[in-house]
Amino acid sequence: MNKPRPTIRDVAALAGVSHQTVSRVINESERVNPETRARVEAAIEELSFVPNAIARSMAQGRTFNLACFSPNLIDYTFAQIIEAAESEVRQHGYFLFACAAPDESSFAALWEQMVEKRRVDGIIVINPYMDGRHTFMNPNFPTVIIGSNPRGDHYSAVNLDNKGGGVEATRHLLSLGHQRLATITGPLAEDVSRDRLNGFQAALQASGYEVKPDQIVEGDWSATSGYRAFQVLWESYHPTAIFAQNDRMAIGVIRAARDAGLRVPEDLSVIGFDDMPLASYFDPPLTTLRQDMMENGREAARLLLESIEQPDTEPGYRMLSTQIVIRNTTQKLNDTERR
């Protein structure tokens, strides 16, 4: 049914040249006589020859394949990074494996399959733990980290200015007159969460407030965790404003606040982080910090390609800023209702 595919030698035979010349033609080498090139191209056409990428990889010792390891492929922020990175690398002749690595063991397995087995020329890793637990990681292999702070400058990295975002969110709330602020963090094992929390604390301290433990509750990024975190906070601290470290948790907070009989934003201001799709379609439209994850992915791809194609350059680092988007879940503190 499937006839064997023609090879470079079949083309060579038909064109009456050596297979090497065919190789030169398909690699667009300059050093080919126009007439020979024409003959070869005619032969390629006639046989519908398409070069075999695997054989090329074999001979060159590189695959032009890359991989992106992400905690999952579904979350909007990750998906955006992957889409942007894929598009960027493809424009440069590379292809991207999308791999879900939700835990350490799958990360290790992927490292083995992708890197050790030489399936790819480089990897992008989203949100890895950079505390040294990934002992198999190798700074000599082209790698770009997204969303974690690489320790020791061994790896190229792209990150949001999470601390800056935390500061900005908190200042916004302070500027509205709020004095009882609380925050709901992501898992504190993640750099992202700690950085945003640091921003929250720094902004508060800069304004002369002390930050106490009962102003901080750890969530897991889910709306449900935001819901529960609100209940804990409300019980222990009675905040007038909450900085949720992502939009999903902010949505959970708003629902929980309603269920507790509060109005948002009259009784409680809420600010999120991400500017997720449809953030403006929630009720009320969500105030949040916008992050450009596409740029994040694009930049990571660029750094990766650079470190592959110019192996001697130093690891690169990019920090992307966030931008506040003020909608309707935050407002000036109502003095008469101040608790």
Place this chain on the structure above:
Amino acid sequence: MNKPRPTIRDVAALAGVSHQTVSRVINESERVNPETRARVEAAIEELSFVPNAIARSMAQGRTFNLACFSPNLIDYTFAQIIEAAESEVRQHGYFLFACAAPDESSFAALWEQMVEKRRVDGIIVINPYMDGRHTFMNPNFPTVIIGSNPRGDHYSAVNLDNKGGGVEATRHLLSLGHQRLATITGPLAEDVSRDRLNGFQAALQASGYEVKPDQIVEGDWSATSGYRAFQVLWESYHPTAIFAQNDRMAIGVIRAARDAGLRVPEDLSVIGFDDMPLASYFDPPLTTLRQDMMENGREAARLLLESIEQPDTEPGYRMLSTQIVIRNTTQKLNDTERR
């Protein structure tokens, strides 16, 4: 800096056997003497030898790589399919390229790069146009279609019961006493949209209603298009219930209805399709049809692996049913307000 990787021959030399025996060991062939095997394994360990996947691909003529072509990698439904498919194939020793193919030319380019250049052993294609425009597609290459109806049984396929879902949504609205129903479709060039529309029409006709053109407006899946479609519909038809073919458009409808001074669900019932994340967190929580996209992706992966590993089996076809999730955007028609 990077020493050359040990090869199968280095291992062979160290173990004092032929490289062929090493090959047998790493391929877990039975026909190896336990003692020899032990020696070889010790050598592998000592040299930290990891077999090169490219060389293996080269020799075997297969790569254990697959690709998924999707209109994009971000939309929740696509991302779910990709994640599920990736996880499924990885469990079977395969890896998945995620490729965004938003238009025909990128689809064609990917076909060339992935299939013709033999980079992959099979592909999953989400929402392709199966009207014959993709002339390069080849039924002899392992392919699974998701979300389009393959014409002529050449390809394996997985699809939702879109027509059934359309019927169910419409019947739900009818059962609530609504008589003035309208629908907002996705792009009518897509099979999904036409199938859901067919369901809408079939259910209405089965109940003795004639369906007129001004009950149908074409959207593009975006919330914005839902918003605009509502305005058109409201102008021309004054519906009491709207079936939006996805949740984003439903959200747009609700916003538009509010802006027009209507209450949902008191004045207008709205049902969506997808059960997107946070659908229950919108205001009011959205009534919709749930579709299991993970199962969709998993099933597609299974069909693909089957057609690769048992090339002579007939193309498979799976239809997945949808499930209505009744929340608060639909309610019984209020007779006193019937227009």
Place this chain on the structure above:
DNA sequence: ATGAAAGCGCTAACAA
């Protein structure tokens, strides 16, 4: 149970 020889389809290095 093991080894030798011959490729897989291409590119690299050198020669002509």
Place this chain on the structure above:
DNA sequence: TTGTTAGCGCTTTCAT
């Protein structure tokens, strides 16, 4: 400018 000769690192015969 073109051809020849060797691989790349593995698997697949086919011997032994």
